[in-house]
Every structure is written in C-alpha cells, then in structure tokens.
Amino acid sequence: MKRPTIHDVAAAAGISRGTVSRVLNGDRYVSPAARIAIERAIAETGYVVNRNARNLVRQRAGSVVMVLSEPPFEDPNYTTTIRTAIRRLGERDLSLVMMIAGDDREREQVLRYVRGGHADGVFLLSTHAGDPLVDTLHGAGIPVVSCGAVIGREAVIPYAACDERGGARQMAEYLVSRGRRKIAMITGPMDTPGGIQRLEGFADVLGRKASKKLIEHGDWTHASGETAMARLLERVPDLDAVFAASDVMASGALHTLRAAGRRVPEDVAVGGFDDSSVAISTHPPLTTVRQPLGDVARETVRLLLALIDGADRVDSIALPTSLIVRDSA
Amino acid sequence: MKRPTIHDVAAAAGISRGTVSRVLNGDRYVSPAARIAIERAIAETGYVVNRNARNLVRQRAGSVVMVLSEPPFEDPNYTTTIRTAIRRLGERDLSLVMMIAGDDREREQVLRYVRGGHADGVFLLSTHAGDPLVDTLHGAGIPVVSCGAVIGREAVIPYAACDERGGARQMAEYLVSRGRRKIAMITGPMDTPGGIQRLEGFADVLGRKASKKLIEHGDWTHASGETAMARLLERVPDLDAVFAASDVMASGALHTLRAAGRRVPEDVAVGGFDDSSVAISTHPPLTTVRQPLGDVARETVRLLLALIDGADRVDSIALPTSLIVRDSA
DNA sequence: GCGGGGTCTGTGAACGTTCACAGCGTGTGT
C-alpha cells in the first residue's frame, strides 16, 4: 500500500541507495550491471521519486509560477501560452503553478509564495505598467521573465514578445498599399506594450498623416471599440480605413460602422490584431495580424530556464508577426 | 542570505521549535505570551514555512493538478475556470499545478505525477468520453473530480457542471415561443456532455418535431458550423430557426446563412450557447445561453476539497443557465 | 498534603532524498 521509496528499490536490486540515486540522476560512474538491475527494480516496484524529499535536500522548489495579472478583459490567448509553457517546463521536470495577482491581497500571496522559495522562477503574463509586484519580485532575487514586455521595466525584466511595432507597420503598409488615404487607429491602453507599440508602428508608416484627430484610445473591449469608432466618425466622417489594435475592438468598430451605414470594406477598410477566434466570426471576416503565440511562449520559457540555470543575463527577443488578409480590408 | 528556518524563529523568540510549529499550524495549547513572541519573531525574520519539508513529513503534496485534455478547438472559457480554481484552492494553501493530457506521452506523465504522490487531488477539465486517463487516475486512489461531466463515468467521477439540458431547453422554448416552426440544431461532438445533453434538451421541447433531418453534428469549430448549416439548408430549405450548441458554431452558421441570402433573424433565427466573446462579435449579435462558469468552477473545487478532506462520496451538481437575448433570435 | 486533570513546552525521531566522502579493486605508468 505504501509508496515504494528509494530504499525499497535499493533492496530489490541488492544495491545501495546511493547508486540508485545516481542512476536516477543520470550520473556517470555506475556500472552497466548495476544500472540494469536498478532499472528493473524501479519498473518492478513502480517507484517514483518523491519530489518533496528531493527538492528539500536540493534546496529547490521544482516549479515555476505563472502570474496572471487580472485585466478587465478576456484574453483567449492565455490557453495557448499556458499549454506551451507546461510542455516546455515539463521537459525539465518543472511543474507549472498558476497564481493570480489581481488585487493587493493576491499580490501579497504571490510574493510570500516566491519569497518562501516555493518557486524557482516567475513567468509574468500580461503585466501592465506600474504593477508594484514587478519590482518586489525582481528584488526577491529570483529569476523573473515576462511574456510580453513590461512597460517601464524592459531593461530589468527580460521578455519574449511578438514584434508589436513591426506587426502594426505591416497592417498600416497594407492599408496604404490598397489605396486608403484617411486611416484612423483605435489603440489599446497606453500602459501596455500592445497599446503603445502598435501605435508606434502605425505612426512609423503614416508619419505626419497619423494626426491626433485620427487616433482614439480603447481598452481592448468590444464596447470601447464601438465608442472609439463613433468618435472617429464624428471627427473625420470621410475616413476610409481604421486599424484597431485588437480583433475584439475591431468587431466593436464594425458594429458602429454598420450602424452608421458604412460598408466594409467598400467605404471603410477595417484591420484587427491578434487573429483570435473573433476574427473569423465577424462579418466580414477580419484582416488581421497574427502573433506567433506558441513561439513567444516557448522563447519566454527558454529565457527563464537560462536564468534558472545560472545565466546572469539574457537578451529579450521579438518574434515576427504575419498579416492575415481576409475580407475586411 | 539564507532563508530563515523554524529554528531561527525559535531562537529569535527564545522558544523551542515545537511551539513555533504549533502556532504555525494553529494548535490550541500555546500560551498567549509565546504566541505573540513567536509572531513577532516570524515577522522580524521574514520566515516562511518550507513546503517541501512540511509536505515531506506530512506525506502530502500540497497541490492539486488541473488536467487539460487537448481538444482541437479553443475554449476561451478556460481562463475563468482556472482563475476561480486558483482562488478557492489558494484559500486552503493548495497550489494549482497545470498539466496537459493531449497524447499518450502526456497522459503517462500525468499518471506518473499523480501516482508519485505529487498531487493531493485531480481536477479534470473538458475530458471526453473514453479518455483512458480517467479510469487509471481513479484507480490510483486519489480524489478526482471533473468540471463538466465525464460521459460514461458520471457515477464514478463526481462533477459540477451547468445544466446543459435545461439550458438547451430554455433556448428551444424561446425559439418556439417566438413562433418558429421548423427548428434545426447543430450539435457538438457526441462524446461530450455539451454535445449529448444540449441535444437532449432540444429534443425535450421539440419532441417528435426534432427529426433526424433537422439535426447535424459539428465539432465545436467555426468551419463545422458552416458546413453543418449548409447541409441543413439543403435538406430543409424552409427551416426558420437553428440552434447551434456553441457560439463559435453559430457564427459559422451565420456565415452560411448570409451566403445563402437568408436574413437573420427575419428568415432564420439563430441561437448559440456559451455567451463567449464571439457572441457579441457576430452580426447580428447572438441570442445565447450563458453558463455560470465561475460558479461551476467553484463547486468543482468544493467537491474536490471535500474528497481530499476524507468524504467518501460527494454529490455531483448542475447549475442553472440563463438565456441571453440579443438580435439573432 | 496529595492525586489528578488540564495547559503548555521541549525533545527525539521520522519523512525520502542528495551529496560529499571514503574506500575498494583494477589497470597503467614509472
């Protein structure tokens, strides 16, 4: 009934537990005979190493904590990121513990958890500028990386992200190439990398034509896309294209455009960002920018593992996006 | 530099480590004087209990593993479920470890993890009928619950879920009450509770009018919604309503209907299920059935905790859904 | 004054590993 320990394996194989530990950890210096005897004993007894004991003596946690900030919006992209992270960490026998840092109490909990040595590293997700947790975590002397840049802390928290700015440039260039002349933009919140950098990319291409009149700020939600579009139409009734920094906001813009009697894409072209599940649900389907989410997650984990392995610094990385052309532009 | 241990706290408070352990675990039988001395020492030293040591001696894992099956589709609902679960488990100082069981290798990994005593309980998510993991996990003698019923194992794996059948009934009744006469349905895969039970609820209301001609099966994807709708239109050109078992499939149906020149809702009413983010992105916005995702997750955790605490059986529960009326029906 | 129950405290052993160390053959170079 009791779970077999390393002693049981040693006894079954007729070898000392030290040698069993050695084969468990892939040490060289163990004779072929001993190795196969032990491997058979492990199979027979169904032995599985006790992580608590191992981590206790090794002074490690054996896990990485992924910290979700709680944004007011739903991000369907989380699942891909989580999946990928689990996979990559699993290869190194690290488990992924999830935590939320939505309010102060939760931030305190995360901090205690990390300070208590319960994690070997921290994986930040969608953390916004000024989050108090960032500095305290970094100060705790534990490896911290972020999936997506942390605005204002780009230098201190390594990250992997998609090339937000380049992606926005792709979209802006595409709209221009299709002959659009008055192109507006609905940005994300300006304390997020997606909010700031997608606007930068837009401005890179449009130059002085990206006037303040043509810019509205949203908060990633459908509703904010609707109202931003309404304001833009009021200010610039003859605009012929709009680039929303997310598909969800683009779908909001579509609603407003339809209500105003504008045809898409004939009168107004609409571009989105993310290539989320919403992109193909709208009418017309959205031309959008796809992020390589799996790759971004994989790279983020790679950075974290490097830090855990002792690297004293690693370089952040931006991965290229791709333009997905559908009917809206 | 080194993390303070219980010995350091004991020394700082001038009390033995046994007593420190007692206040840590809320034992009665500790004098007020000792308690405050120790509490101050804990605060001063910044002591946090070492979970590995604690769990080692307690023979527990201190965590619950959430197992994601890998379905071919994206489920934006995961995040809500994960969030809620983390919250409730956190209150009991249990951490949430995520694992994926998409292929055999991963299932093996989950099994080893659980068999190795690395988890105190298992939280299944979106597991489909016939998943080999279910029986082996249950056989491992560890508490297992599921968020959403596991088809074919309802009796052995306790679960919390929304009232799928009742929700479908709500939608069907609503369509009938609006005067619709030829109502078709696009179901989910018939090895999932959402696939089976939503069809049952539909049949409950329509009775013999729910003929085979009016039923098509999808796989939750947008594309499957499109093709299912096309087949239905071919078979029953004069249908005046369609109920899709998910919003995503409903959005696929909308595309096909539009391409066929049908107006929604004038010619054909469309109903969805989930009230996901796509429900408000479509044109027209979807009338749909909302699941109380947070409550479902909370109840699932409650069941799991009860089992972990030693209950030998708990009762599964179904939570009521609500009809969200928008423009599509 | 004594037994006994309740409250509180300290101590030793255990949990299952890893790691450093010491030891033992066996072969190899001098």
Add this chain to the structure above:
DNA sequence: ACACACGCTGTGAACGTTCACAGACCCCGC
C-alpha cells in the same frame, strides 16, 4: 614493486518540518 588515477560503490549527514511523547507547572477538590 610502487604510486596513482580511475571507475564504481556504500555510508553518514544533512535538508526543515511535524508529530508523538514525556514532562513541568498550576489549579482544584478532597
């Protein structure tokens, strides 16, 4: 013949807790 490295193995100590036990103290009733 001797030293020495090399490959391999066993052993004891440690990691930081909890838990059972034993004992000290105090109060109460007789």
